[in-house]
Amino acid sequence: NQVFVYRSEPGQRLSDVREKLQTIFPHSILLDPTTNIEEHHRRSTSQYVQVQVVQPISDEKARFGNRNIPEAILQ
Numbered sequence: 001n002q003v004f005v006y007r008s009e010p011g012q013r014l015s016d017v018r019e020k021l022q023t024i025f026p027h028s029i030l031l032d033p034t035t036n037i038e039e040h041h042r043r044s045t046s047q048y049v050q051v052q053v054v055q056p057i058s059d060e061k062a063r064f065g066n067r068n069i070p071e072a073i074l075q
Contacts, residue, residue, distance in 0.1 A: 001042060005054065018051050025049055 008017055018030060031037075031050040041048055 014051065014053060018049075021049050021051065 006017065022028070022030060025047060028047040028049045031041075031048050033050060033052045035050065037048075037050070
């Protein structure tokens with residue numbers, strides 16, 4: 001079981017990310033984002049891919065102190 005966070009291009013659709021993952025992992029089973037991962041999924045020899053949208057949470061003050069950082073870098 002592995003978790004990866006992929007940062008897509010601005011404006012890229014979730015369906016495009018799913019399609020790309022299906023080409024990278026052609027034998028994988030794509031799970032719906034709302035599907036609970038059950039024990040039989042974990043024990044299976046099959047490969048599952050579940051794609052969900054996440055939003056970054058950043059604390060710029062802790063990261064950069066009081067330095068003036070351009071907005072383009074913070075994105």
